[in-house]
Amino acid sequence: MAQLRDLPSVHELLEDPRGRLLAAEHGRPLVLFAVQRALERERQEGMVAESGRRWADVEDQIQALRRPRLRPVINATGVILHTNLGRAPLSPEAAAAVARVATRYSNLELDLRTGKRGTRHDLVSDLLCHLTGAESAAVVNNCAAATLLMLAALAKGKEVVVSRGELVEIGGAFRMPDVMRLSGARMVEVGTTNRTRVEDYQAAITPRTAAILKVHASNFKVVGFTESPQLPALASLAHAHGLLLLEDLGSGALLDTGEAGLASEPTIQQSLEAGVDLVACSGDKLLGGPQAGLLLGKTSLVAQALRHPLARAVRVDKMTLAALAATLDLYLRQAPTPVPVWEMLRSTPADLAARARQLAERLVAAGVPAETRESTSTAGGGSLPGEQLPTTVVAIIATRLTPARLIDRLRAQDPPVIARIEADRAVLDPRTILPDEDEPLLRAVIAAVR
The missing domain is CATH 3.90.1150.180 (Aspartate Aminotransferase, domain 1)
Structure with missing residues (x-):
């Protein structure tokens, strides 16, 4: 029976023909690591492995490190x-757009017309404004970030009125009260879980109030004895008191889900037409694009949000913008083959x-x-x-x-x-x-x- 003193050296294994072949395919440093791990395992077990088993162990070590972690399913x-599977699959057009810019330089923040520095938001803002009717638009990395930036930029240190029935929790125990607290705004709850009236919002307005926040209940339903004011009524109330009406719309639909035989999910266009000053929503839900958070609404408010230091921390990269622009183009030209989600x-x-x-x-x-x-x-x-x-x-x-x-x-x-x-x-x-x-x-x- 072979003794531990019979173990080959690391150098011997690296110079072995099989070691050389593995090094040519995977690189010598990785093969060195795997050989060292295999020999250490034999020492710990107090048993010298047969050569074939040892090399199988070395290859297993290499493959364990090299196998792709993020895989198509x-x-x-x-x-x-x-959500666990990546939400919306991209259209072929969006995937091709990502591939075009991923391996090359791009005009991410360069105005090709003037040669001066531009802003990455300009790459999609005109498309978003055309499709939604918004005055201006910006893109961040998800809807939670869009809502956080909106509140931090527009209501920090001030009161924001929100219905108790809309203090939602989304995946990963991420709660609206936490977003409000992190933004620096002070949350003022009104109404009850199932019934909130315009009068409840009105009674909560003080000189310290900056905004009314409407949160779409996108992941649950309250049915039965319920009441919730419509957006035009809240817009009238907010604007009569010099306040902003903000909305976390969630799923970000551009099309009427009723046309697919489903319950009508509120669209971005409807919110803006109803008088919402700034809407936050997702890009990778019913819009069917990449993970992104959209801010759409009045030009002055979008600009104020983008001036906030948090805007840089939550900005998106060129690949997200490429995928989003290609997705929006499908809506723009009403392509016969829509985004996969639809x-x-x-x-x-x-x-x-x-x-x-x-x-x-x-x-x-x-x-x-x-x-x-x-x-x-x-x-x-x-x-x-x-x-x-x-x-x-x-x-x-x-x-x-x-x-x-x-x-x-x-x-x-x-x-x-x-x-x-x-x-x-x-x-x-x-x-x-x-x-x-x-x-x-x-x-x-x-x-x-x-």
């Missing part, structure tokens, strides 16, 4: 704006049923028992809470695996498939499976079941 959950929202039950049947038939032909069932999808991502979209799912009948175990095995495939469990079956919802993902999906399911 197939979303078969039926949740369109799945394709998914508008998918008809008949089309989804046909696609589910085709997937199920191909699985059965490959020896994987499967059937179709009627079910529902959701918008997700803090949009259209409670709305159920009719769909047809593919239920996989894996007799040797529990649904939970099958879900795990699907997630371990390449690419990973993220599915859900429904009625004691692992199911695949075609609504969120992209058009070019059928083949890799089928291969992954067959491999997971077998």
